[in-house]
Amino acid sequence: MKFSVRVQLSFMMFLEFFIWGAWFVTLGTFVLKSLQNTNDTQVGMAFLTQSIGAIIAPFIVGLIADRFFAAQLILGVIHIAGAILLWVASSTVDFSTFYPVLLVYMILFMPTLALVNSVSFRQMKDPSKEFPTIRVFGTAGWIIAGLTIGWLGWEKSGSLEMTFKMAAGASALLGLFSFTLPSTPPVKRDTKVSVSEILGLDAIRLLKNRSYLLFFVSSIAICIPLAFYYNFTNPYLNEIGMTAAAGKQSMGQMSELLFMLLMPLFFVRLGVKKMLGLGMLAWVIRYALFAYGNVDANYWMLIGGIVLHGICYDFFFVTGQIYTDNLAGEKFKSAAQGMVTLATYGVGMLIGSIISGPIVEAFKTADGGHDWQSIWLIPAGIALVVLLLFLLLFKEKKAVSH
Incomplete structure (x- = not known):
């Protein structure tokens, strides 16, 4: 890869995740503190917009990136439209006005991932070696955003509209x-176009691989x-x-x-199953640390969980x-990435957002706080069950039948 292309892709990732x-x-915290008359259930509803966008994402990506339009061009159009919506969202004062703006924005934003x-x-x-060194700049963007919020004190001053x-x-x-990025035109040049191709559903063929199907589930x-982590960690840390x-969360x-940066080394040494399993185990431990952490003697647990x-x-x-990416055929890489987005940020987070708000609301205490220990032990238990079933059933395979 040319150095100039590497710089372009790195800056793209930085801005994508900074946004x-x-x-x-x-x-x-914005929903609870900056908007009028809101509750924990509405926090879940706000984060639900991410899942709705993620569920729609594979269809948009399958249509525009794999068939008709160059990916970098549609990326540019989406982010310009997104800038307008984000600015409008900053001026809303109640949830009924804020929610539809956020919903439209997330339907546009999630396909960009x-x-x-x-x-x-x-x-x-070789994406397994090259991608982590590019994607790491996205992480840097997220860090800079969080540190900026903490440094400017927007949480404490109640200025989260900024x-x-x-x-x-x-x-x-x-x-x-985005309009300056390397051209990424559609790969498919067939004259016959099926409905499944237009909707990006061809990537579903990956699910014929039983191991990939288990990974998907x-x-x-x-x-x-x-x-629970995405929706309520910031309100939790501010409440206690x-x-x-936000700065600490960075x-x-x-x-x-x-x-x-270490992923290429881990990927070669551990393989897919062990890496996925370790990731899930870390979530179990994280929620347990949050359950028993506090800002006094157990402050280290909060930091450890973060x-x-x-x-x-x-x-x-x-x-x-x-x-x-390794399993997908050349023609279906974009649609396959969209399908992963559907599984994770889409269906999974959709269910999580629906149940997390009412659960947190149910554990509200008389003084207006929450029984956070009981709350965090619930996602810890769910993650533990998923981890055990995954370790028992997943078998790593290298190829998929097309």
Whole structure:
């Protein structure tokens, strides 16, 4: 890969995840503190927009990136439109106005997670070695976003609407920059077009591989408890008195950055099954640490739970993306990445967002706080069951029947 292309892809990843991290980490706190008359169930509803977008993503990606339009062009159009929506979201004052804006934005944004992967993979000869060194800049973008929020004190001052304005500026920049990215035209040139091809459903053939099918189902199941982390960690840390919580949460992405750089080594030594299993085990431990942590003697547990994010994310999500790319045929790489997005951020997080809000609301205490220990032990238990079933049933295979 040319150095100039590497720089372009790295900057693309940086902005992609800076945009997401700029507002997503503090979304729960924004809903509860910045909007009028809201509750924990509405926090779950806000995060549910991510899942709706992720479920629609494979159809959009399968249509535009694998068939009709160059991936980098549609990436630019989406992010320019996204910048406008993020700016509008920053000025809303109640949930009924905020929610539809966020929903439209996430339907547009979630497909871009697959598109940036598609643009990157198409420039690489060996994604298992080259992709982590590019993707690590996305992690850096998320870190910088979190540290900026903590440094500017937007949580403490109640100015979280600024997170959406910051994200809007970055989205406009990425939109314009996308038009300069390496051309990633559609691979398919067939004259006959089936409905399944147009909708990106050809990637479903990967599920004929029993091992991949189990990975797909496990991806859905493990993201149910993941929703608890994304939706309620920031409100939890702010409620129990952690200062600059968003900034502290960026330590999770710092850990992610470290493990991303080490992934090529781990991938060769451990293989897909052990890496996926370690990622799920880290989630079990993380939730247990949150359950028993506090801002006093057990402060280290809170930090430990945050730092484990590197293993949680890299060993499962990034490994899964590489595993999928290795199995997918050349014509279906974009659609296959979209299908992974559907399983994880889509169906799994959808279920998690639906159940997490009411569960957290149910454990509300008389003083307006929450019984966080009981809350965090629930996702810990779910993750443990998924881990055990995965270790018992998954068998790593190298090829898929087409």
